[in-house]
Amino acid sequence: MSIKDITVVITSFKSDEKIINCLNSINNQCKIIVVENSDNLKIKQKIENSFSNAQCILSGENLGYGKANNLGLKNVKTKYALILNPDATLEPSTLENFLVVAKKDLDFAIIGPEEQEKKESTSASNTNIKDLIKTENVKGFAMFLNLEQFNEVGFFDENFFIYFEEIDLCTRLNKIKKKIYLSPLIKINHLGAQSHDESINKNMELSRNWHWMWSSFYYHRKHKGYLIAFLLILPKLFSAIIKMTIYSFLMNKDKREVYYQRFSGLLNAILCRKSWYRPNV
Numbered sequence: 001m002s003i004k005d006i007t008v009v010i011t012s013f014k015s016d017e018k019i020i021n022c023l024n025s026i027n028n029q030c031k032i033i034v035v036e037n038s039d040n041l042k043i044k045q046k047i048e049n050s051f052s053n054a055q056c057i058l059s060g061e062n063l064g065y066g067k068a069n070n071l072g073l074k075n076v077k078t079k080y081a082l083i084l085n086p087d088a089t090l091e092p093s094t095l096e097n098f099l100v101v102a103k104k105d106l107d108f109a110i111i112g113p114e115e116q117e118k119k120e121s122t123s124a125s126n127t128n129i130k131d132l133i134k135t136e137n138v139k140g141f142a143m144f145l146n147l148e149q150f151n152e153v154g155f156f157d158e159n160f161f162i163y164f165e166e167i168d169l170c171t172r173l174n175k176i177k178k179k180i181y182l183s184p185l186i187k188i189n190h191l192g193a194q195s196h197d198e199s200i201n202k203n204m205e206l207s208r209n210w211h212w213m214w215s216s217f218y219y220h221r222k223h224k225g226y227l228i229a230f231l232l233i234l235p236k237l238f239s240a241i242i243k244m245t246i247y248s249f250l251m252n253k254d255k256r257e258v259y260y261q262r263f264s265g266l267l268n269a270i271l272c273r274k275s276w277y278r279p280n281v
Helices: 016-024 041-050 065-074 094-102 165-175 198-224 226-249 253-270
Strands: 006-012 031-036 054-058 080-084 088-090 108-113 142-146 179-183 188-190
Touching (some): 006 065, 006 094, 016 031, 016 088, 041 054, 094 142, 094 179, 108 165, 165 179, 165 198, 198 226, 198 253, 226 253
Parallel strands (some): 006 031, 006 080, 031 054, 108 179
Antiparallel strands (some): 080 142, 108 142
């Protein structure tokens, strides 16, 4: 195995300022596929002219995280793929260390960096494999995929626009006894919730609140049934209504908008409507 056996897949949306740092951190022997969730030809030209190992696919519209990653993964020809967020950067040894860790158990489905789950690291001393920690899920900012392990379940559920799509994928893998690991050997720097440019922060915050609520209900409905999902989400629904009312009386427009988005996301999910909301940018 070598770095040439890995393709890095990055989904971006108006991430011009962030994605260049990400791309600069990736070994130039590694193939990169960027799926830009827009029709911005300038971004495509900038990426492909600056990085000879990168291909930028313009989706033409904002497909969301899961659907755009699926588009990128369909174009991968290598054995492994690394799903990476635009606001993440690799250490010089990151890709090589993924391969080192993969050799510990070639039957793995996903490997992620251990530092994302501090509570998991406390159990590392209980495992016989020092640098592999078995886990139920990993966070979506960095997922090293053994692609042949996904033939049964496919990749991301495209009903999710953002949030819970990686948890859903891991849940489906767990159901068929696929192996998911964390490794302390893997180091990836991740800013978190900063994949887009700062100029669109407000609209993206409203979008995050809508989709977090929608995706939360949809995930629980998919795996636990409608009634349990409703009972789990009911306190959040009441909270959103109460806070939306309070901030309306206080004439705090920004806060009212946030909690209206939460209420709207939940209501649409409860009514089994599609995840239709898109940020106004």
